Amino acid sequence: MQGSMRAVVGHRFGGIESLHLEEMPSPALAPGTMRIAIRAAGVSFANLLFIAGKHQNRPDLPFIPGTEISGVVTEIAPDVQTTLRIGDRVCAWLASGGFAEEAIVDADNVFAIPDALDFAAATLFPTIYATAYAGLKWRAALAEGEVLLVHGAAGASGLAAVEIGRALGANVIATAGGARKIETAKRYGAHHAIDYKRDDFRAAVLEITGGHGADVVFDPVGGDVFDQSLRCVAPLARLLPFGFASGRIPSIPANLVLVKNLTVIGLYWGFYMGAGKTRAPPALRAQVRGLYGELFGLFEAGQLRPPVDARLPLQGFADALGRVERREVIGKIVLEP
Numbered sequence: 001m002q003g004s005m006r007a008v009v010g011h012r013f014g015g016i017e018s019l020h021l022e023e024m025p026s027p028a029l030a031p032g033t034m035r036i037a038i039r040a041a042g043v044s045f046a047n048l049l050f051i052a053g054k055h056q057n058r059p060d061l062p063f064i065p066g067t068e069i070s071g072v073v074t075e076i077a078p079d080v081q082t083t084l085r086i087g088d089r090v091c092a093w094l095a096s097g098g099f100a101e102e103a104i105v106d107a108d109n110v111f112a113i114p115d116a117l118d119f120a121a122a123t124l125f126p127t128i129y130a131t132a133y134a135g136l137k138w139r140a141a142l143a144e145g146e147v148l149l150v151h152g153a154a155g156a157s158g159l160a161a162v163e164i165g166r167a168l169g170a171n172v173i174a175t176a177g178g179a180r181k182i183e184t185a186k187r188y189g190a191h192h193a194i195d196y197k198r199d200d201f202r203a204a205v206l207e208i209t210g211g212h213g214a215d216v217v218f219d220p221v222g223g224d225v226f227d228q229s230l231r232c233v234a235p236l237a238r239l240l241p242f243g244f245a246s247g248r249i250p251s252i253p254a255n256l257v258l259v260k261n262l263t264v265i266g267l268y269w270g271f272y273m274g275a276g277k278t279r280a281p282p283a284l285r286a287q288v289r290g291l292y293g294e295l296f297g298l299f300e301a302g303q304l305r306p307p308v309d310a311r312l313p314l315q316g317f318a319d320a321l322g323r324v325e326r327r328e329v330i331g332k333i334v335l336e337p
Contacts, residue, residue: 006337007100008317011062013053016321019065021314027097027104034082034107035075036090040311041098041335042068042123043320044156045245050096051321056268057275059096066098066335069105070113070122080107089113093126093273099317101337108285109273111292114300120334121306124156128332129295129304130288131242131269132160132218136168138291139265140216140238144169149205149214149229150190151221152245154181156332159188159307161218166190167303170216173208175201175225184330188307196225205232213237223248230256238263307331 003026010019029035047065049055070091073084084090084107092110097103113122136142148165152158153174165172166189174190176182182193194204205214213234219226222244229239230253239262241250252264272280272288280288298304309329312320314337323329 005101006314007064007097008066008314009062009064010051013051013061015052016048016318016325019051019317019321021317026102029075029077029104031077031079032107033077033104034073034080034084034092034110035102036069036071036092036105036110037074037102038069038098038100038337039071039119040069040123041066041100041337042126042128042156043317043324043333043335044068044127045243045324047321048325057095057270064097064100066100066103067094067096068092068123068126068128069094069098069103070119071102073110074102077107082107082110084110084112089115089119089122091122091125093130093269095270095275099314099335101314106274111289114296117296117299117306120308120311120332120336123334124160124306124308124332125292125295126273127269128156129160129164129306130272130291131267132157132164133291133295134269134272135218135240135242135265135267136161136164136170136216138287139267140240142168142170142216145171146215147171147173147209147212147234148216148218149232150174150185150218151225151229152176152219152243153185153190153193154330155220155245156307156329157220157243158218159185159331160304162188162190163304164298165216165218167298173205173214181330184307188305202228202232209234216240219243221245222250226250230262233260233262236261236263238265240265240267242267309333311336313337 220243
């Protein structure tokens with residue numbers, strides 16, 4: 001007999017007010033999937049784009065937001081070959097459906113988590129830490145001793161990049177707005193932190209580096225921040241624009257790319273996790289599983305400290321999304337069904 005669950009549901013695209021907490025039938029298990037009893041779901045800026053219908057993964061109506069979860073495996077489809085078992089503690093990435101009491105997830109996107117990692121902290125691994133690690137290590141090939149410039153460094157993505165940059169041996173310069181956020185970036189490992197509300201980060205980066213500039217830029221902000229980053233990078237620098245929290249997608253002046261021998265690198269983590277029409281080939285999928293193993297190794301070594309800012313019940317979804325929208329969150333805010 002099919003059970004029921006509570007979930008946050010959108011029947012139309014719009015703002016936070018368009019979502020409602022509803023009782024609905026539990027989703028049916030499908031081939032190649034697992035059922036997870038959700039213990040925590042990460043809340044992010046991307047969720048706001050999703051519910052507005054502005055995300056690259058535009059869902060069908062009605063929809064349940066939420067792409068990063070942790071919980072317990074409660075059912076496994078018969079065709080799935082896995083070492084995971086019922087009752088295992090896991091984190092997972094899914095295209096949607098995370099703001100609920102349970103979810104059906106592609107088995108390839110479910111990963112066992114260390115015993116010491118609690119469920120709320122585990123929500124940072126499916127997307128946040130994975131994106132930062134893949135971007136800095138795989139795509140930008142950040143090398144020991146290079147200068148890494150991290151924007152939005154008090155958000156979950158920025159703090160993850162600060163920690164991973166430090167773990168990879170980079171000299172990390174962080175930008176954030178306000179004294180509290182600057183102190184947080186320093187506490188998470190930034191060698192230098194610039195308050196962009198008070199100082200010109202372009203001039204500060206050049207001063208800190210003795211005119212050399214940044215070798216790698218990690219930018220979830222876009223807009224004017226990206227424009228100014230182009231003017232404080234070293235020759236042969238690599239720029240990672242993977243989000244546009246400022247609201248403006250920048251245009252890249254090709255003349256600056258040319259004269260400085262710059263590389264602008266795209267990174268959409270959903271590609272590696274099987275989202276969209278174009279999917280990563282099997283060889284890359286195998287690398288993804290290895291990436292999570294490396295991330296959990298860094299956590300167990302004490303090099304990653306997942307920053308959970310607040311934990312709210314599922315019915316607090318509007319409050320959680322509102323805090324993200326107002327940029328009040330330092331690190332991650334999670335829903336606990």
